[in-house]
Amino acid sequence: MNHVRVRDDECKGCAVCVSVCPKNCLVMSGKLNVKGYDYVQFVHAEACTACGLCFLNCPEPGALTVFGNKESSRDEL
Amino acid sequence: MAELIQRFGKAQSFYDGYTRKGIEIETTHYCPGCGHGTIQKLIGEAIDDLGIQDRTIFLSPVGCAVFAYYYYDTGNIQCSHGRAPAVGTGVKRTVKDAVVISYQGDGDLAGIGMTEIIHAANRGEPITVFFINNAIYGMTGGQMAPTTPLGQITQTTPFGRDVARDGRPIGMVELMNALVPPVYIERCSVATSQGIIKTRKAIRKALQAQIDGIGFSFVEILSPCPTNWGMSPVKARSWMEKEMTHHFPLGLVRDTISSSTGKATSIPYPYLDDAQLVELLTGSAAVPLLKDDIPQVTHKVKIAGFGGQGVLSAGELLATCGMTEALHVSWLPSYGPEMRGGSANVSVILSDQEIGSPLVDHPEVLLAFNGPSLDLFEPKMVSGATIVVNSSIIQRQVERTDVNVYYIPATDIAKNEGLLSAANVVMVTAYLLISNALPLETLVRCIPLVLRKKSFLDTNIAIVNKTEAYVKAHPMEKQ
Numbered sequence: 001m002n003h004v005r006v007r008d009d010e011c012k013g014c015a016v017c018v019s020v021c022p023k024n025c026l027v028m029s030g031k032l033n034v035k036g037y038d039y040v041q042f043v044h045a046e047a048c049t050a051c052g053l054c055f056l057n058c059p060e061p062g063a064l065t066v067f068g069n070k071e072s073s074r075d076e077l
Numbered sequence: 078m079a080e081l082i083q084r085f086g087k088a089q090s091f092y093d094g095y096t097r098k099g100i101e102i103e104t105t106h107y108c109p110g111c112g113h114g115t116i117q118k119l120i121g122e123a124i125d126d127l128g129i130q131d132r133t134i135f136l137s138p139v140g141c142a143v144f145a146y147y148y149y150d151t152g153n154i155q156c157s158h159g160r161a162p163a164v165g166t167g168v169k170r171t172v173k174d175a176v177v178i179s180y181q182g183d184g185d186l187a188g189i190g191m192t193e194i195i196h197a198a199n200r201g202e203p204i205t206v207f208f209i210n211n212a213i214y215g216m217t218g219g220q221m222a223p224t225t226p227l228g229q230i231t232q233t234t235p236f237g238r239d240v241a242r243d244g245r246p247i248g249m250v251e252l253m254n255a256l257v258p259p260v261y262i263e264r265c266s267v268a269t270s271q272g273i274i275k276t277r278k279a280i281r282k283a284l285q286a287q288i289d290g291i292g293f294s295f296v297e298i299l300s301p302c303p304t305n306w307g308m309s310p311v312k313a314r315s316w317m318e319k320e321m322t323h324h325f326p327l328g329l330v331r332d333t334i335s336s337s338t339g340k341a342t343s344i345p346y347p348y349l350d351d352a353q354l355v356e357l358l359t360g361s362a363a364v365p366l367l368k369d370d371i372p373q374v375t376h377k378v379k380i381a382g383f384g385g386q387g388v389l390s391a392g393e394l395l396a397t398c399g400m401t402e403a404l405h406v407s408w409l410p411s412y413g414p415e416m417r418g419g420s421a422n423v424s425v426i427l428s429d430q431e432i433g434s435p436l437v438d439h440p441e442v443l444l445a446f447n448g449p450s451l452d453l454f455e456p457k458m459v460s461g462a463t464i465v466v467n468s469s470i471i472q473r474q475v476e477r478t479d480v481n482v483y484y485i486p487a488t489d490i491a492k493n494e495g496l497l498s499a500a501n502v503v504m505v506t507a508y509l510l511i512s513n514a515l516p517l518e519t520l521v522r523c524i525p526l527v528l529r530k531k532s533f534l535d536t537n538i539a540i541v542n543k544t545e546a547y548v549k550a551h552p553m554e555k556q
Contacts, residue, residue: 003081010103014110014303014310020270037109053270055085056277059114061121061148062091062103067081 002050003067004042010063013037017054017064023047026054088121090130095147106144110310112300113142115267116209117149119277120178123284124151133176134168136161140182141215159190162197165204176287177204184214187223187247194249198293201258205283205294208249211302212321219305223247226324231305246324253295254330260292262331266299268317272327279329286334299325372402374427374514377437379454380504381422382446382467384412387501390527391444392423394505397523398515399427407435420449427514442512444504445471446487465508467500483511483553490543496536502528506544511553517545 004025011033018026018040025048029041042048050068058064094101107114124130134152137145138161146153152175156164161179169177186194186208194206213231214220220233224246228237238246250264261283265276276298283294299321301313308316349357378395382388389410399406407426413419424437438457443464445451448471451464458464460479469488487503502524509515524537 007103012104012109016110016310016314019311019314035104050084052085053273056119056273057115057267057270059107059109059111059118060104061114061118062087064085065083065087066085068084069081 001045002048002069003045004048004050004054005065005067006040006042007063007065008033008039009035010060011037011039012060012063013039014059015040016057016059020053020057022051022053023049088118088125090121090124090133090150091148092150095144097144097147105148107141108304110301110303110313111141112211112267112298112302113209115273116207116276116298116300117142117145117180119273119280120180120207121149123277123281124149127281127284127288129176129284129288132174133178134165134172136165136168136177136179136181138179138181138185139216140185142180142182142209143216145180159185159188160193161185161190162193162202162204162206165206166197166200166202169202169204176284178284179204179206181206181208182215183208183210183212183222183224183249184217187249191223195252195256198253198259198295199256201260201293203287203290203292205287206296207280207283208295208297209300210249210297210325211300211305212246213302213305215302215305219302224249224325226321248325250295250297250325250330258293259295259331260333260337261286261294261296263295263329264297264299264325264327266317266322266327268299268301268314268322272299272318275327282332282334289334291334291337297325299327372404372515373429374399374404375429376425376427376442376512376514377440378425378427378442378444378508379422379437379440380425380444380446381420381450381454383449384419384421385498386421386446387498388421388446389423391501391505392425394501394520394523394527395425395427395508397527398509398519399425401523402515402519404429405432407432409435409437422450422454442508444508446500446504447471448473451475463508463512465504465511467504469500481511481553483507485544485547485551490547491540494536494540494543496533496540499533499537499540502537502540503544506541507548510545510548517541 025044026040027043028038033039050066052066055064055066094103105114124133135149137143137155139158161181165177165179210224212224214222219231221231225238226246230237253259253262263279265279266272279296283296286294303310303313306313380388380391392408396406396408405428409424412421426432439459441459441462443454446467451471458480462480464475464480464482466484467487468484469486475482485507487500490503491499
């Protein structure tokens with residue numbers, strides 16, 4: 001199954017990824033990270049298409065990493 | 078379960094950790110939901126995919142993105158406010174293989190840096206400019222920017238930007254489009270996923286145009302500033318989509334990359350050795366060498382007359398003579414806006430010691446070219462000073478009795494040699510002879526360095542000789 005890894009402590013809780021995910025795979029965790037931000041949490045792995053929109057919208061370089069179960073060119077976007 | 082492959086992740090061109098606060102931290106300094114992070118990720122990804130990390134020189138602006146050099150593991154220069162395109166011009170012309178990315182905000186580029194961006198674009202410098210437009214001065218607390226839309230509330234437009242009071246927002250893409258040289262101009266937005274994908278493509282296209290040596294590329298990217306707009310990051314993006322794109326229409330404005338033959342290459346400068354450079358820059362290859370034995374001289378000289386008499390040139394000649402004798406010199410002109418006819422004076426200090434101030438309030442030497450100059454400075458001379466009077470023009474005598482005076486018809490001597498404008502050479506020659514400050518040979522060597530008209534060189538030398546003869550025939554009467 002596809003997967004989005006969230007580095008909890010790099011998330012600033014802006015929730016943009018939550019708003020852009022077409023499959024609603026990301027939610028706010030309701031928990032605070034070391035910086036005091038309510039970080040996001042990846043849920044619904046079965047729905048994730050590894051489209052990368054969460055990654056591309058996220059302002060933090062390393063907060064999200066998207067893994068897909070097949071390699072495809074990123075230039076398909 | 079099939080093996081998972083990373084499809085989207087942190088770009089290699091970012092540092093692993095950022096040392097801005099002394100220790101490696103892994104988050105940027107940007108506020109939550111800031112557009113800078115999103116755009117910088119797209120640029121980082123493009124640097125990776127285009128394989129240009131080792132060639133990239135990233136120019137950071139002044140503004141929120143000032144710390145980009147903590148993030149990109151590329152060449153970095155943090156530029157003065159708005160000057161990135163000028164810095165980029167220098168970098169690109171020096172390191173032709175460099176991929177120069179100028180990353181600038183709206184205050185930086187469209188405010189203080191308007192001159193630099195317009196002229197870099199108009200020269201068609203083959204660099205890439207990413208213009209991040211968030212319609213506000215972010216770092217300084219949210220003041221109105223050149224690109225703030227009408228009606229927008231900022232710290233300095235608390236009732237909204239008003240067209241009568243504050244003027245209209247500037248469309249930089251439209252301004253760029255008024256210029257001929259840019260090969261690629263597009264306005265994008267990171268408000269939506271669709272917009273981000275378009276931005277991603279525009280960034281790559283603009284960089285590719287530079288890599289291929291095609292020309293100047295400019296991408297304006299509308300970007301959210303949730304903090305200063307007073308909105309949540311998600312709401313800021315929907316406001317951009319609804320309001321900001323209304324003022325700044327998105328889309329490709331120009332793409333002449335495929336039809337462009339690349340920036341016209343200028344004729345390369347010839348290689349010049351040191352002697353040729355000296356010849357080119359000074360007008361003479363015979364520059365005197367500095368001497369080890371420095372004359373023990375300190376003279377505070379005022380040279381004064383009306384504009385066009387060569388007053389400033391006389392000062393330059395004297396200062397150059399001092400310089401080639403390894404003296405410390407200063408040359409401080411004072412003149413009005415008019416090139417001819419106004420009054421002009423110059424303060425020259427020759428000293429074997431370092432010079433603290435170039436001001437000469439109480440001269441030790443006065444070269445008075447005309448009556449008003451003598452009237453002005455005679456009372457200010459120190460006791461025991463030397464005054465050289467151009468007696469062709471100045472009819473009166475010096476009144477003070479505690480100074481040494483030498484009268485010389487400088488204008489007449491020059492006129493007799495057929496070069497009226499060379500009275501300044503007469504005056505300087507006379508001063509050097511009566512003061513013994515510097516040898517006359519030094520003056521002769523320095524004339525071609527200062528009085529560049531080579532056709533007059535022989536006449537000037539002849540005037541020096543005539544002056545020398547005059548001074549020998551009319552020795553100064555010591556007080």
